Amino acid sequence: MNKNLYKYLLGIADNSLILGQRLGELCGHGPSLETDIACTNMSLDLLGQVRSYYQYAAKIAGDGRTEDDIAMLRKEREYFNVLLVEQPNTDFGYTMARQFLFDVYHFLMLTELEKSTDLNLSAIAKKSIKEVSYHKRFSSDWIKRLGDGTEESHKRIQTAINDLWTYTDELFHQTEADKAMVAEGVGVDVTKLKGAYYEEVNAVLEEATLSVPESKYFQKGGKQGIHTEHMGYLLADLQYMQRAYPNMEW
Amino acid sequence: MSKNWPLWEVFVRSKNGLEHRHCGSLHAADAEMALENARDVYTRRSEGVSIWVVESKHITASNPENNGEMFEPAQDKVYRHPTFYDLPDEVKHM
């Protein structure tokens, strides 16, 4: 199997899986029924993308493993999502800040991925990009509402942005698999997205009357499988059934 | 301060060529949010290609108490309908 392609796929898909899982936690607990429904829609979009990626990855692996084996039966070290997406739903401010900081990246990445020479990847990107375009609009609107809303909301969303900012730089790091895939014309060179990303993020923050965090200290590790303390608990939930009742069909 | 999100009425065009139809209502703080919420609530199963939202308070409705004067006078104006006119059977579709 093409190990680099397999790993590259997981890198992309794991982000959607973990973020989709996080959003799924909120279902039934949103600040309004309308917002609850909207967040579930985003979760469903992301999990739909995940299934396409993993099904493709399973095919590449070619050893009988399924999308669920890939989704639910890896060790923590074998998940390659960025640290940003595993951060908890501390409050609606954190949820929207996490979403927004990821959506802007996700959209830029998919726009490039659509040009991939790998037709499967290009097709998944083409479908996903419409979904993510909506996510970005939704989360940007909420950043503006919360930033330019009440004094309390301004404070809360600024705190969330400040706290999550430290995880943004990792979005633009390259793994060895990334580099190999870029060289083949399959993967996206994420290092080239950085400029456009911060430009767009900063513009929204400015419109939201929020300040752009100045910290130059960033966290990384997710892409190498070294996660934050939150990840283990998230996986405990995600994998519970598959671990407790191995080798069964559901 | 605690104002509740106002109520909006949602109209959805199910496909081009058809009119927008009222399909329900929802709450939203402003028009943009109303549109987004309408998309998420009322078109989850591809029910639409176009959405209108209007804040409920902007709708002026006729009063059912006036239904007599409003609508009954139209009932005896049968000459507005094609069946009022007698034509010989030989004239088929007209």
Next chain:
Amino acid sequence: MSEEQIKNLEAQFEARIARDEKIEPKDWMPEKYRKTHIRQMSQHAHSEIVGMLPEGNWITRAPSLRRKVALLAKVQDEAGHGLYLYSATETLGVSREEMYEQLHKGKAKYSSIFNYPTITWADMGAIGWLVDGAAIINQVPLCNTSYGPYARAMIRVCKEESFHQRQGYEIMLKLCNGTPEQKEMAQDALNRWWWPSLMMLGPTDAESIHTEQSMKWKLKRKSNDDLRQQFIDQTVPQADILGLTIPDSDLKWNEERQSYDFGEINWDEFWQVVKGHGPMNKVRMKARVDAWENGKWVRDAAMAHAEKKQERKEKLAM
């Protein structure tokens, strides 16, 4: 209005309903009609959103991606159905916030089945199969109820809900065709959900208030006991297909009645749960209250932002 005038209006009103005419929000209606509808419709809406919680409990732990997205979509539908029903109730002059307040203060009821815990994955199957099955029996006749907005909301709800019961039954089927451990899990879920599902169709006719009036207004088409019998008769053969045993030793086919006879329902348990002392009443209510209170700053922010935007727009126009 004089008493006689009101009586006259009421007689006309009842005649309209008897002719199968729909009542619309701005039409004159007896105060009792309005109040009864607010009570039943809001109770129905509350049941939808409280009903999200027991199933929501398994979203993060669904055993496969396919099951996860299907469950998410189902719980989301319940939010949608709550929303349709709250909106329909609002046409009677009560706000969603007022209805929430009633719920949060324990003044409004919701279906007490949601006060039972979901402790295994099989509960997702049992709820879909039994609870949604019982709900459909209750809801389908409401598509033709006399109050227009309620009937329209119910048409939408029933249309969307058709996949819910199938989803639940499919989960059960998969478990029953799986390993012995899985089948045991399915049987255990049936054991725990069977009686609460029967109770869900309401107290026996002898103890049910409101029924006669509700029949006239088409809020109800059949009595609780009839609905219960219908539910049992349709569900027993489904359990047979699964190879599961209904946990009722008195259950047997009655050739003469062409229906199943069944055992005594523990009504003490029913009233205990209705009165707020079921296993999960407090937990469910806390989840709803927390969501509402933790969301307050968000809702306020959106309103404040909308007002600021409006002001800026007006300033620009000047």
